Amino acid sequence: MTGALDPATRTGGRWKAREVWCALAGAVALALAVWAASTVAVPVNSDLGLVAVLPYPFWAGVLLLNVAFVVALRGDAAGPARRAVMMWLVVVLVLVLFGTAAFVADVPRGEVAFRHLGIADALSGTPGIDPDTDAYFNWPGFFALLATVLAATGLDPVAVALWAPVLNMGLWLVALGVLTGYLTRDPRRRWLVLWVFCLGNWQDQDYLSPQAFSFFLYLVVVALLLGPLAARTPVLRGHRRVDLAGWWRGRSPGDRADLMAWWRGRSPAEPRPGYRVGALVVALLLVAVICASHQLTPFMVLIAITALTLSGRVWPSRLPLITAVVLTLWLVYPASAYLIGNPPLAEAGLQGATEANVIDRLSGTAGHVLVVQIRIVLTLVLWALAAAGAVRDWRRGRLDIRVVLLALTPLLLFPAQLYGGEMLIRVSLFALPFIALQACSVLLPTKGSPRRPSVRAAGALALTCFLLAVLTVTGRFGNAQFDVFTDDEIAAVAAVQRLAPPGSTIISAAHPTPWRSEAYLEHRARTIDDMCRSDLTTATCGPLVYDYARHSPGGAVVLLTRSSEASLVLQGASSAQGFDELEAWLGAQDGVELAFSNADARVYRVVTP
Amino acid sequence: MSGGGVTRPTLALGLAALALSVATLIGLPTPLQAVAATAVLVLLPGQAMARLTQVTDLALSALLVLALGLATLTAVSTVMFYLVVWSWQACVITMGAITILACIARARQEATP
Incomplete structure (x- = not known):
C-alpha cells in the first residue's frame, strides 16, 4: 500500500538557495496580493466583478507565486523543494485566492453565510429541533456544530464566516493531500494536484456551509477507502485495450462468473485487522455525520463507495449497503418532514437539469454572461486536460481506475435533481480533486524518474497555472458587484x-x-x-x-x-x-x-x- | 512509560482534557477561550480517538484528528439538540468525558502485552 506521507519528500538537510528564494517569492507574492486587494473600493462597480478592479500588483503577485511554485516543484534531480517550502507556497495560494475577499471587505460575501449564522443562532436559542421550520432543520448537523463552536469559543460569528473559505480550503487540502498519497508516489504530482485543485476551485462552495463541511468529510471517507480500507484485486489486468475489448465482446454467464470470482478473490491491502476495523468505524461515523449535515453529499458518498467497492478496490464489501441504510434511515425519519413536500427525483431529468444549470444561468448583462462563460471554459479546460491525461496514462498502462471512477461518478448526480440550478456546480466540485489528479498526468512529463520538467515545460506549466488563476479569480469573484x-x-x-x-x-x-x-x-x-x-x-x-x-x-x-x-x-x-x-x-x-x-x-x- | 504501563502521551492527553474542560467552563479571556475550547472540543477528542485506531501514518493520523474531532462534536451536539438537553457547557463536558474514556481505552490497549 502506498503511504500517505512520501519519504522521498525532503524535510531535513541544508536549505538550498533556490528553496530560500522560492519561499521569499511566496512572501512577496502574498504581500503584493494582500496590499492590492485592500486598496479595492467597495462597492465593486463592474459587471466582471473583482477581476476588473484588482490593481496590477495583485496579478504580479499571482504570477510571481505561480512561477515560484513551478521552480520549487521542478526542484532538482532529487525531487521538488523541501516540504516546508511547498506547504508555504500552497498556504500563500490559499490566502491569495480564497482570502482575497476578506482583504477587500470585512464582512462575508454573499447571503448564505449570514443565513447559516442565523440558523445556528436560532438552534441555540430554541428547545429542540422543529423539522417543519424549513429544510435546514431536517439536516441540522452542521448547524449544531456551529452553534456549539461559536458559543464555546466566544468567537465573532461574522469573523468566522469571513475566514471560513480559507479554513475550509485548508481542511480540504489536508484531506486531499492524504488521499493523493494513496494514489501516487510521485511527490511532484502530489504537490501539483493540490495546486491545480486550488486553481480550478471557482465553485465558491467553501463558505460557512454544510456542503463545505460535508465535502471535507467526504474526502476523508475517500482517503480511508483508498488507504486502510483498500483491497488488492487478484489480477492486475483490465487497463489494456485488448483485455477490455475481449471482456466486452464475450460477456457470457461464464465471464460473469469469472468476474465474481475475481471480485471475491480480492484481499485487504492493510494487513492489520484491528486497524481495518478502526478505519471502518471511523468511516461509518463520518457517513452518519454527513447524512445528518447535508442533503446531497450522502448520495455522493454512497455512489463513490459503491463504485470503488464494485471495482474491487474496497475491502469491506457491505459498506455500500450500510451507507444506504444509514442514508435511508435519515431520510425517512429526521428528514421526513422535508421529503413529504419534496419527494426525491421529482425534478429528475436531463433536459430540466440542463436548462436550470446552464441555459438559465447564461442570461444578464454582457459582463455577467462573460463571467459565466469563463466558469464553463475553466471547467471544460480542466476536464479536457484530465481526459488527455487519462489517455496518456492508458497508453502507458498506468491508468488508475479509482481516479477515473471518482472523477466520473459525480456526473450521475446531474440529472437526478435540479438542486436550485446548482447541481452542475456541485458535480464539478465533487469531481475536481480527481480531475486535478488526472490532469497532472498531462501537465508533468512522462519520461524520467522522478519526472522533472524541463525548463521549457516548467515555463509552460507556470503560464498555464497563471492563466488558470486568472480564470478562477474571474469566475469565483465574478458576482462581486452584488455579493460584496x-x-x-x-x-x-x-x-x-x-x-x-x-x-x-x-x-x-x-x-x-x-x-x-x-x-x-x-x-x-x-x-x-x-x-x-x-x-x-x-x-x-x-x-x-x-x-x-x-x-x-x-x-x-x-x-x-x-x-x-x-x-x-x-x-x-x-x-x-x-x-x-x-x-x-x-x-x-x-x-x-x-x-x-x-x-x-x-x-x-x-x-x- | 508511566508506572502502570500507560504511556505519557495517553496520560498527558487525559489530564489536558480534564484541565482544559474545567478552564473552558470557568471561562478565559477571549483569545485563550477560543484556543482552549477548540482544543477540548475538537483536537483532544480527535487525537484520543485517532490513537485508538492504531493508525501509524503521520499524515492520515493528523487528518483523523481533525475529522474525528469535528464529526464527534457534530454528532454530540446534534443528539443533544434532538434530546433538548443542548448547552455548550454540556458539550464541553461530554467531549472531555469522551476524551478521557478514549484515553482509558488506549491505556488498556497499551497495558495489553
Missing part, C-alpha cells in the same frame, strides 16, 4: 432588525441580502424577485408586493439595497430604471413610509390596515 456588501448595507440590515417586530415579514428586493443572521425564526423573509419571478415590472409586481406586505400579520418591512438591485440588473431580471420605478410606486402607496435610508439602502415600513 458595503457598510451601509450592513447598517440597513441592522436597522431592519430594529424596525421589524417579531412576527412581521421582511421583504428584500432579491438575493443576495446579508440578512437573517439574527432572529431567524422571528420573521418571515421573502424577496420581490421570488414573488414576481416572471414579471418584475411595476404594473404587475408592484401591487403583488404591496398587497402581500399590507396583509402580512404583524406588518412588513421592505429593504431595498444597492446589491440586490445590482443582482437583478446583472442577471437580467430587471433594469435600473424599472427597479427605480417599482420603488417609487411602492413608496407612494398608503401605509408605506420610509423609515431608514443611507447611500446604499432604503428601508420602508408597511403598516397593516
Whole structure:
C-alpha cells in the first residue's frame, strides 16, 4: 500500500538557495496580493466583478507565486523543494485566492453565510429541533456544530464566516493531500494536484456551509477507502485495450462468473485487522455525520463507495449497503418532514437539469454572461486536460481506475435533481480533486524518474497555472458587484432588525441580502424577485408586493439595497430604471413610509390596515 | 512509560482534557477561550480517538484528528439538540468525558502485552 506521507519528500538537510528564494517569492507574492486587494473600493462597480478592479500588483503577485511554485516543484534531480517550502507556497495560494475577499471587505460575501449564522443562532436559542421550520432543520448537523463552536469559543460569528473559505480550503487540502498519497508516489504530482485543485476551485462552495463541511468529510471517507480500507484485486489486468475489448465482446454467464470470482478473490491491502476495523468505524461515523449535515453529499458518498467497492478496490464489501441504510434511515425519519413536500427525483431529468444549470444561468448583462462563460471554459479546460491525461496514462498502462471512477461518478448526480440550478456546480466540485489528479498526468512529463520538467515545460506549466488563476479569480469573484456588501448595507440590515417586530415579514428586493443572521425564526423573509419571478415590472409586481406586505400579520418591512438591485440588473431580471420605478410606486402607496435610508439602502415600513 | 504501563502521551492527553474542560467552563479571556475550547472540543477528542485506531501514518493520523474531532462534536451536539438537553457547557463536558474514556481505552490497549 502506498503511504500517505512520501519519504522521498525532503524535510531535513541544508536549505538550498533556490528553496530560500522560492519561499521569499511566496512572501512577496502574498504581500503584493494582500496590499492590492485592500486598496479595492467597495462597492465593486463592474459587471466582471473583482477581476476588473484588482490593481496590477495583485496579478504580479499571482504570477510571481505561480512561477515560484513551478521552480520549487521542478526542484532538482532529487525531487521538488523541501516540504516546508511547498506547504508555504500552497498556504500563500490559499490566502491569495480564497482570502482575497476578506482583504477587500470585512464582512462575508454573499447571503448564505449570514443565513447559516442565523440558523445556528436560532438552534441555540430554541428547545429542540422543529423539522417543519424549513429544510435546514431536517439536516441540522452542521448547524449544531456551529452553534456549539461559536458559543464555546466566544468567537465573532461574522469573523468566522469571513475566514471560513480559507479554513475550509485548508481542511480540504489536508484531506486531499492524504488521499493523493494513496494514489501516487510521485511527490511532484502530489504537490501539483493540490495546486491545480486550488486553481480550478471557482465553485465558491467553501463558505460557512454544510456542503463545505460535508465535502471535507467526504474526502476523508475517500482517503480511508483508498488507504486502510483498500483491497488488492487478484489480477492486475483490465487497463489494456485488448483485455477490455475481449471482456466486452464475450460477456457470457461464464465471464460473469469469472468476474465474481475475481471480485471475491480480492484481499485487504492493510494487513492489520484491528486497524481495518478502526478505519471502518471511523468511516461509518463520518457517513452518519454527513447524512445528518447535508442533503446531497450522502448520495455522493454512497455512489463513490459503491463504485470503488464494485471495482474491487474496497475491502469491506457491505459498506455500500450500510451507507444506504444509514442514508435511508435519515431520510425517512429526521428528514421526513422535508421529503413529504419534496419527494426525491421529482425534478429528475436531463433536459430540466440542463436548462436550470446552464441555459438559465447564461442570461444578464454582457459582463455577467462573460463571467459565466469563463466558469464553463475553466471547467471544460480542466476536464479536457484530465481526459488527455487519462489517455496518456492508458497508453502507458498506468491508468488508475479509482481516479477515473471518482472523477466520473459525480456526473450521475446531474440529472437526478435540479438542486436550485446548482447541481452542475456541485458535480464539478465533487469531481475536481480527481480531475486535478488526472490532469497532472498531462501537465508533468512522462519520461524520467522522478519526472522533472524541463525548463521549457516548467515555463509552460507556470503560464498555464497563471492563466488558470486568472480564470478562477474571474469566475469565483465574478458576482462581486452584488455579493460584496458595503457598510451601509450592513447598517440597513441592522436597522431592519430594529424596525421589524417579531412576527412581521421582511421583504428584500432579491438575493443576495446579508440578512437573517439574527432572529431567524422571528420573521418571515421573502424577496420581490421570488414573488414576481416572471414579471418584475411595476404594473404587475408592484401591487403583488404591496398587497402581500399590507396583509402580512404583524406588518412588513421592505429593504431595498444597492446589491440586490445590482443582482437583478446583472442577471437580467430587471433594469435600473424599472427597479427605480417599482420603488417609487411602492413608496407612494398608503401605509408605506420610509423609515431608514443611507447611500446604499432604503428601508420602508408597511403598516397593516 | 508511566508506572502502570500507560504511556505519557495517553496520560498527558487525559489530564489536558480534564484541565482544559474545567478552564473552558470557568471561562478565559477571549483569545485563550477560543484556543482552549477548540482544543477540548475538537483536537483532544480527535487525537484520543485517532490513537485508538492504531493508525501509524503521520499524515492520515493528523487528518483523523481533525475529522474525528469535528464529526464527534457534530454528532454530540446534534443528539443533544434532538434530546433538548443542548448547552455548550454540556458539550464541553461530554467531549472531555469522551476524551478521557478514549484515553482509558488506549491505556488498556497499551497495558495489553
